[in-house]
Amino acid sequence: MIVIGSESRGSVPNTSPNVRDMAQVSCCQLDEEEFRKCCLQLLQRSEELRDGWSWQQPQGSEDGYLKKTTLRCVSVTSKRSKKNQQDSALLIDSDCRQNQSAHVSAAPEEATDDADDEDVADDADVPACSACESSFLQFEYHVVFSCSYSSPVLYFRAFTLEGRSLTLEEVWSSIHPNFRLHLQENPLNAVSQQEHPLLGQPFFLLHPCRTEEFMKPLLQMAQQHHRSVNYVLSWLSIIGPVVGLHVPLQYFSTVCVKDPASSSNPG
Amino acid sequence: MIMNNDKDVLRDVWFGRIPSCFTLNSDEVTEREAEPYYLMLPRVSYLTLVTDKVKKHFLKAMRTDEVEEMWFEYEGTPLKWHYPIGVLFDLHASASALPWSIIVHFKSFPDRDLLHCPTNSVIEAHFMSSIKEADVLKHKSQVVNDMQKKDHKQLWMGLQNDKFDQFWAMNRKLMEYSTEEGGFRYIPFRIYQTTGDKPFIQKLFRPVSPQGNPHTLCDLLKEMYPAALTNDGEQKRYQVLIHGIEPLLETPLQWLSEHLSHPDNFLHICIVPVPTD
Incomplete structure (x- = not known):
């Protein structure tokens, strides 16, 4: 990596005081190569x-x-929207259970196809929720590298089983109320809808x-204790x-000792 | 570092307009015939920010219970409101005759293709998030973080109300750099093409080479999209458009970034096939 020199001490021109420290290299940033290495490790463990988790290109x-799809059972308070009786809005109270072994096809349109009887039958194998007002939602999570922020970004979308x-x-x-309050304080730091940078979809x-703010202490601590961190x-x-x-905690119990040479290469 | 004569460039970019004609999608249920609506669209703004009048106009002809979120289409392509209007036009319609003919929909919102835009605050959040990302690239976000909330508001209000001076009084801070650096840390740019899923190319690229030479538009394309360049003896296949014009490929990237960036502080570059008449 090339760092354009602003290291000449004391004589930084005062035209732009804000950029004085910009060439300072941080230990807490991730480059794309390191991102891929981390993903590879994660995928190996995920396979076990x-x-x-899978790698998509x-x-x-x-x-x-990185991509993962899960079914989440969430308890729901239905709020009928005035305009469209069919389209009831879901107000979700909390997670009742996360089904970790459900591998659901990524294309939710399938659930609305006429020939989807089999899919529905598959879904019925999933353990039923105890709460009466609950429903299954399909969550799709993507971990994408952002070169601007030198960090991974978590993208996700969610569908009802009808494909909405x-x-x-x-x-x-x-989102759990504890998180919600904190996140809503500053909309820019929170959840929003944006275009997926690789798929062009919402x-x-x-x-x-x-x-960087919350990763810094973690990474510095690890560095002090000479511990490697994914x-x-x-x-x-x-x-x-x-x-x-x-x-799951199992990811952290063995991830440092694993031999990184394996088949599922994200590169 | 903006020279006086370059200020005209900023004005020209800001006041760029595209004559457009909006017509209602023929499947919409109307109570009476809806006339087309003509509008000069500002290139640097967003569709959903400048079409209140379009909405009002067509709603007069509609039955209110048939109305859902408004969205726009051009020749079968849903138009992404979160791209600047000029980018949408250059990318999809630069070869077509004016006025730009846009179709207005009030149902079947394509939520697989388009972001929802229920209020202007969604546009504001998107706009500020772009400015922030651009400043991460240019100054490690130090300039935007040093600004106060009212400064951010000034940028947004400048765009929303089409106030060039109000916007640039604040935006010039985002365009500063030390003479020693010779430019920003990285150039915030996006290269769009219409083929493939990937909506645009965005990577790290410095304004100055390791040897200290200014990078040009040509250098950028060579690295990011070599197919856009014409080799000797070849026929030109692609146009490289910024704000509807083809800048000289020898233009320094730093200059382009300071003068031809959109208000969101990104240099949006469209690569489109050379029109065949």
Whole structure:
């Protein structure tokens, strides 16, 4: 990496005081190569744990991302919208359970096809929820590298089993109240709808502009104790639970000792 | 570092307009015939920010219970409101005759393609998020973070109310850099093309080479999209458009970034096939 020199001490021109420290290199940032290494490690462990992470590479693109699809059972208070009786809005209270072994096809349109009887039957195998007012939602999580922020970004979208996309309001209601209050203080740092940078489709995301802030202490601590850290895994374990994505502890018990040479190469 | 004569460039960019004709999608249920609506669209703004009058006009002809979120289409392509209007036009319609003919929809919102835009605050959040990302690239976000809330508001209000002076009084801070650096840390740019899923190319690129030479538009394309360049003896296949014009490929990227960026502080570059008449 080339760092354009602003290191000449004392004589920084005062035309732009704000950029004085910009060449200072941070230990807490991730580059794309390191991102891929972390993803590779995560995928190897995921294969053993069978929790469904995969590496996706859009056609004709060198860039890729981590993807996982899960069914989440959420309890729901239905709020009939005035305009359209069919389209009841979901107000989601909390997670009742996360089904970790459900591998659902990524294309939710299938659920609305006429020939989807089999799919529905598959879904019926999923353990039923005890709460009476609850429903299954399909969550799709993507971990994409952002070169601007030098950090991973968590994109996600959610569908009902009928294939309807959740609105931003519904997504907010699916976030635990403890997180919600904190996130809503500053909309720019929170959940919003944006275009997926590799797919060009609407996704929700947790804004990455504060990532460095919460990763810094963690990485500095690890450095002090000479412990290696998988940036992506640690980051995901912090940020994932906000939107119902949990990283099992097993990921951390062996991840440092694993031999990184294996088949599923994200590169 | 903006020279006086370059200020005209900023004005020309800001006041760029596209004559447009909005017609109602023929499947919409109307109570009476809806006349087309003509409008000069500002290139640097967003569709959903400048079409209140379009909405009002067509709603007069509609039955209110048939109305859902408004969205726009051009020749079968849903138009992404979160791209600047000029980018949408250059990318999809630069070869077509004026006025730009846009179709207005009030139902079947394509939520697989378009972001929802229920209020102007969504546009504001998107706009500020772009400015912030651009400043991360240019100054490690130090300039935008040093600004106060009212400064951010001034940028947004400048765009929303089409106030060039109000906007640039604040935006010039985002365009500063030390003479020693010779430019920003990285150039915030996006290169759009219409083929493939990937909506645009965005990577890290410095305004100055390691040897200290200014990078040009040509250098950028060579690295990001070599197919856009014409080799000797070849026929030109692509146009490289910024604000509807083809800048000289020898233009320094830093200059382009300071003068031809959109208000969101990104340099939006469209690569489109050379029109065949």
